[in-house]
Structures are given as structure tokens and as C-alpha cells.
Amino acid sequence: MRALLLAVLIVITCTPFAHAEEGALVTVFWDRNTNGVRDEGEPGYRNAEVALRDESGQESVVRTAADGTYRLPRAGRWTVSHEETKFVTTTPTTVESDGGAVEFGVRGAEVCGTVWLDSDFDLQISEREIRIAGHRISVVDDPDHSTTSAADGTYCLHDLPAGPNRLQSEDRARVDGTAWIFTKLTDESFESGSKFDVMTGQTRIFDIKVPGSVITGYDSGFQEPRGMGANAGVITIDKIDYDGVRVGDLLIVRCDYAVGGNVPDIRAATLTFPDGLKVVRAFGDHDLDKEAQEVVVDGQKVTVRTKGRVHADEQSEMSAHVEVQHAFAAQNITCEVLPSLYVPTVGHMATTTFEIGAADSGPAPSGTAPAWRMAVAVALVGVAVLVVVVWRRRRRA
Known part of the structure; x- marks a missing residue:
């Protein structure tokens, strides 16, 4: 009996009439x-x-798949x-x-332009200048809208909605x-032949x-970097006493550095401290927002x-607050500018040093006091003598 019921069930479920067309x-x-x-x-x-309404009047809204279809x-x-x-319907x-x-x-809508190499640095596109093929132009934060330039450097972004848009040049x-x-x-x-920002490669927001x-006319121009280089400035240290650095001192170490040339570039530099100096806090350039730079402390x-x-x-500046933890012989603090986008290697001008050593926290090793302390001591002794003399005179009187 069970076998018969199972056979009937299979026939019913497999028949074409059991499925909706x-x-x-x-x-x-x-x-x-x-x-x-x-x-x-x-x-x-x-x-x-896509809006739907069936024979019974039931309404719904659905969305098409990646290929634009819906069954x-x-x-x-x-x-x-x-x-x-925001679009034109043609049917x-x-x-x-x-x-x-x-x-x-x-x-x-369509936005079109040309990508070219500005070889004469006049910020304008000319007939003799090289066009750049295979260059990607896209809509910011919209992966569905991007394209690459053709062999003649031209491109067109299709299917853009009316309203605000912003483009990104690779x-x-x-x-x-x-x-x-x-x-x-x-x-x-x-007046510039390019509508893409020199810092970000983006256009301003424009309204279709x-x-x-x-x-x-949304052309994107490029140029060859010239005169690019890096250099590190002198290392300076705040709060160094007359008799040198001692255990327990807190020092503020600063270093200026720069990457120069005809195009904007990223900047990066490293301060390296000898063993015995502990980094307490570190800072990037105070003229830049904290969000615009990354500060990493990794040991020394x-x-x-x-x-x-x-x-x-x-020019940028970096600084660090360091604490002297133990005595050490003279060693170098090093400030080094790191390679960047357009300066892949750096030369000797990109590194500076500052020699420093630290003694224990006791009195000065020489045992001699500085001149100003001796002067103060002599003055105090003189005042004490004068007080005694005046006091004795008053008693005699």
C-alpha cells in the first residue's frame, strides 16, 4: 500500500500540470x-x-538582475x-x-573627454601632444560607471543619471x-585644460x-615629474639642561623634512632613537589634520x-616626546625621509643625525658647580654675613 501511495505521489509531482507556467x-x-x-x-x-500588476490587481515593485532582466x-x-x-525612456x-x-x-547622459600627456607644461591640450590609451575614468563611489580611454585617448562615460556627479581619473x-x-x-x-584635481584626480561635483x-571637454592631463627630491632638516631637542641629559629627563625631539619637485607627492619620514630613550608620544605635522596623516610608533x-x-x-615637521630611561654612551638620533610616489630612492640629503648620550640622575660627574650656581652661593653667603652683622650691632646698641 505504501509503495502504491509513493508511486502516485511521484506521478503527481512530476506531471507538468503540477508546476505554474x-x-x-x-x-x-x-x-x-x-x-x-x-x-x-x-x-x-x-x-x-520595475512595477508589476497582475490580473487580480495585486501590485509589487521588483528589481532587475545584473543583466537587466527579470522573469x-x-x-x-x-x-x-x-x-x-533622471533618464530618458525611449520605449x-x-x-x-x-x-x-x-x-x-x-x-x-554621457560625459566625454581626452586623456593626454602635457609635454610642454602649458596646461593645455595641443595636437602634437601624446594621447594616453587604456586610462580608466570612473564615477566616484559608483563601480557601475567606468571606462577606459581608446587608442586616441578619448573616452565617454555612458548611462549617467541626471543630477550631481563627480569623476575620478586614475x-x-x-x-x-x-x-x-x-x-x-x-x-x-x-585656465587649465584638465578638469581633474592635481591632488586627488577628481573633478568638482557637477550637475547634469x-x-x-x-x-x-572633461579632459584629464598628465605631466612628467621634474626636480623631485627629498631632504631632512636639522634635528632639534627641547629641554636639554646645561649639564647634559640625565635619566628621568623628558625631551621633545623635532625634525623638519620635505619632498620637492614640480608635482605634489606623499611625504613620509622616520625618527629612530637609541636604546635608553622611550617614546612617550609622537606627532605628525601640526599644520595637517590628524586624519590626513598616519603616525606609527614601533619600538625605537x-x-x-x-x-x-x-x-x-x-615643509612637514614630525616630533616625539621621549623619556630618558637609563644611561647610555653617545649615540645618534636619526631622521630619515622615506621613498615616496615620485622619489623611489632617497640620497644622503634625506638623512640627518643628532649625537646624544645620557648620564645617571646624580650630580654632575666633574663635581664642579657651574658659574651661576657659584655666584648665587657667594651672594647668599654675603647676605647671611650682612644679616649677622646688623643683628650684632642692634644687640650692642
């Missing part, structure tokens, strides 16, 4: 030539919202809609389907060693006011590194 396919695609038909090379619109949950009559005001926005496929064409420091050219985004009257419009080393580029004409 598959629904129609809905597709939303980027109609880049605005002809209302999906042509080769026109991708699907991922995560697009209706079952066969039957459906009302399917798609419309977004009817509402379609009645009784099993047939549904397609919605959408056109976004950092080529570790690609071919070039840098973004100077662009003063805070001054609209400043007309859905589906084409915007040109303090390393400061900017998280982004800084201008070449700015």
Missing part, C-alpha cells in the same frame, strides 16, 4: 542610440526598478511599467503582457610615473541638468606618513 521575461536596457530597439553592445540596466513569477496577463525621471513606459517578452529602453604614479597636471578647482576662472544629455622608531599628496613647496 513560467512567466515572461522583462528586460531594461541602455538604449545608447535612442532608437527604441536593443542593439548589439547595449547592456542591460542592473538593479532597475515574471508566472504566466498570465501583467501590466509592467518602468520610468525614471513606452507601460506595457500589457499576456506572455510576450517586455523591453524598456533607457538612455542616460592615478598613474605607479603605472608610468606621471602625475595629474595643475588644476585649481576652487577658481573657475583659472538635462537627462540623456551629452557633455564634452616613529614613522609619519601623509595619507594623500601635499604640495611640493610645503
Whole structure:
């Protein structure tokens, strides 16, 4: 009996009539030539919202898959809609389907430009200058919108929504060693052929006011770094007494350093202390926000590194508060500038030293007091003698 029931169950579950008939396919695609038909090379619109209403009047909103498609949950009559005001819809926005496929064409805005090497350093693109191929341009914080420049350096970002946008030009420091050219985004009257910032490679936020419009002239210029180099300044120490450094002293050690040249660069330097000096606190450049630099203490080393580029004409300072823990013979405190984006190796000018030693916390080893202490002692003795003389005279009187 059980075998018979099992056989009946298998027949019922396997019969085609036990499954709901598959629904129609809905597709939303980027109609880049605005002809209302999906042509080769026109991708699907991922995560697009589609409104549905079935025969019973039940409504829902769904989203398309990565390829821009959505399969209706079952066969039957459906009302399917798609419309977004930040794009142009090139097909009817509402379609009645009784099993047939549904397609919605959408056109976004385009932003186009050229990537080039500014070989004459005039901040302007000219016919004789090299165009850069394979360079990535993208929308900030939007991985769905990115492209690479063609052989002639041109690019177009497609399918952009109306409203605020910001573009990112790839950092080529570790690609071919070039840098973004100077662009003063805070001054609209400043004339530069590039719309990408020299420090970040980003444009200012710009507004696409007309859905589906084409915007040109978003060129990105690069230049060869020149005169790049690094140097470390003199190490200075606060709170050194006349008789030298002793156990228990607290010292403030400072070092200036810089990376120079014609393009902004990151900066990094290390202070290294001899055994006997304990790093209590460490600081980066006080002229930079704490968020803009990283300060790391690793045993006897303090390393400061900017998280982004800084201008070449700015000098940085690092400092550390150290405590003398035990006596030690004369050794060097070292300040060393580290390699950067455009200075892969550093020369002898990038390191400075300061010789220091520490004695025990007792009296000075020579046993002799300094001149000012002797003078004070003599003065105190003289005052004491004068007080005694006056006191005796008063008693005699």
C-alpha cells in the first residue's frame, strides 16, 4: 500500500500540470542610440526598478538582475511599467503582457573627454601632444560607471543619471610615473585644460541638468615629474639642561623634512632613537589634520606618513616626546625621509643625525658647580654675613 501511495505521489509531482507556467521575461536596457530597439553592445540596466500588476490587481515593485532582466513569477496577463525621471525612456513606459517578452529602453547622459600627456607644461591640450590609451575614468563611489580611454585617448562615460556627479581619473604614479597636471578647482576662472584635481584626480561635483544629455571637454592631463627630491632638516631637542641629559629627563625631539619637485607627492619620514630613550608620544605635522596623516610608533622608531599628496613647496615637521630611561654612551638620533610616489630612492640629503648620550640622575660627574650656581652661593653667603652683622650691632646698641 505504501509503495502504491509513493508511486502516485511521484506521478503527481512530476506531471507538468503540477508546476505554474513560467512567466515572461522583462528586460531594461541602455538604449545608447535612442532608437527604441536593443542593439548589439547595449547592456542591460542592473538593479532597475520595475512595477508589476497582475490580473487580480495585486501590485509589487521588483528589481532587475545584473543583466537587466527579470522573469515574471508566472504566466498570465501583467501590466509592467518602468520610468525614471533622471533618464530618458525611449520605449513606452507601460506595457500589457499576456506572455510576450517586455523591453524598456533607457538612455542616460554621457560625459566625454581626452586623456593626454602635457609635454610642454602649458596646461593645455595641443595636437602634437601624446594621447594616453587604456586610462580608466570612473564615477566616484559608483563601480557601475567606468571606462577606459581608446587608442586616441578619448573616452565617454555612458548611462549617467541626471543630477550631481563627480569623476575620478586614475592615478598613474605607479603605472608610468606621471602625475595629474595643475588644476585649481576652487577658481573657475583659472585656465587649465584638465578638469581633474592635481591632488586627488577628481573633478568638482557637477550637475547634469538635462537627462540623456551629452557633455564634452572633461579632459584629464598628465605631466612628467621634474626636480623631485627629498631632504631632512636639522634635528632639534627641547629641554636639554646645561649639564647634559640625565635619566628621568623628558625631551621633545623635532625634525623638519620635505619632498620637492614640480608635482605634489606623499611625504613620509622616520625618527629612530637609541636604546635608553622611550617614546612617550609622537606627532605628525601640526599644520595637517590628524586624519590626513598616519603616525606609527614601533619600538625605537616613529614613522609619519601623509595619507594623500601635499604640495611640493610645503615643509612637514614630525616630533616625539621621549623619556630618558637609563644611561647610555653617545649615540645618534636619526631622521630619515622615506621613498615616496615620485622619489623611489632617497640620497644622503634625506638623512640627518643628532649625537646624544645620557648620564645617571646624580650630580654632575666633574663635581664642579657651574658659574651661576657659584655666584648665587657667594651672594647668599654675603647676605647671611650682612644679616649677622646688623643683628650684632642692634644687640650692642
